[in-house]
Amino acid sequence: MRHRARTIDTAGRDEANRTIDRVRVRLGVRSYDIIIRERALDALGAALADSGGASDVALVTNPVVNRLWGAAAIRSLQAAGLPTTPIEIPPGERYKSLTTARRVYARLVEAGLDRRCAVVALGGGVVGDLAGFVAATYLRGVTLVQAPTTLLAQVDASVGGKVAVNLPQGKNLVGAFYQPSVVVVDVTTLGTLPRRQLRSGLAEVVKHGVIADAALFSYLESNATQAIAAEPATMRHLIKRSCEIKASVVALDEREAGRRTILNFGHTIGHALETHSRYRRFSHGAAVAVGMMAACRVGQHLGLMQDDTPERLLALLNRLGLSTHIAGVTVDDLLPIMHRDKKALAEEVRMVLPVRMGEVTVTPVSDDVLRAALGRWLGEG
Known part of the structure; x- marks a missing residue:
């Protein structure tokens, strides 16, 4: 079966504040917003409260992201009246494992977190996948919020509900489809992203152009220099359009029975x-x-x-x-x-x-x- 780009269904720009973009992932009762803006972490607590709230929060991150952005996230969550337990996991794909997940489960139990809690994933794709897997399985499922800090996670890994850990035999072999209640994309975090990680995320933007949007591919051809420099306006456009494409595909095929396969x-x-x-x-x-x-x-x-x-x-x-x-x-x-x-x-x-x-x-x-x-x-x- 061949697949062409389709008309995108999105909530569009927030009319009250032109610096905020919202993309709606339409999945019936599991629908949620992707909020894209600079300094979005300042509104993380409010976004969680608006999307259903929680009694407590486990903030899953890694040491590097925690040092850069952990304080802002915790400050926002606590300002919204959400007691927060930070949990660090080691950086790197090889730590996206059942062993790491077990350690996070233990921390959740030690903190006394129950089904009313939320797991907030603050970091890149590894953090998002692992924290999402933990949220999907702890007490048979608790609220998940994705707060991606890498371009790769902002345009791909945090959107669509795929969560997983790796086995020695292969990548993402143990996982689930588990949608977040909201995705909060802070474009400001790209300013601290190493060039290698920025390029990694741009590969996924290129992918979205090839599979579904020739205009996006042409835009990136014309703005490659700005993209490599993480120029804010360019990045906002690339992130928003990539999220629109992925949201459209996921809305048609949440569990990868057909069309969603093109994202691979x-x-x-x-x-x-x-x-x-x-x-x-x-x-x-x-x-x-x-x-x-x-x-x-x-x-x-x-x-x-x-x-x-x-x-x-x-x-x-x-x-x-x-x-x-x-x-x-x-x-x-x-x-x-x-x-x-x-x-x-x-x-x-x-x-x-x-x-x-x-x-x-x-x-x-x-x-x-x-x-x-x-x-x-x-x-x-």
């Missing part, structure tokens, strides 16, 4: 690379960049490509400082991991492949096709 463009091989390197060699965005180019090569091999998407994608990723190929990894290194991917079928790997800019198709791909399309490219780097 670049992730089949990307996740395999992350797992193969034990999350040490690649950032998530760097792995997705390689995965997107790999998907283009598979699409070309199968004769699916109908325009110059591969050439434009390669040029843009290079401008953004994202490597598009690797050395020292073979297709056969990755195949066992790809077959454990949640999207895999019995004998084939299901991949999202581009047809033209803004349109993709989901196609089962055999091991032989993967070897033929990618073997030399991956092996030589």
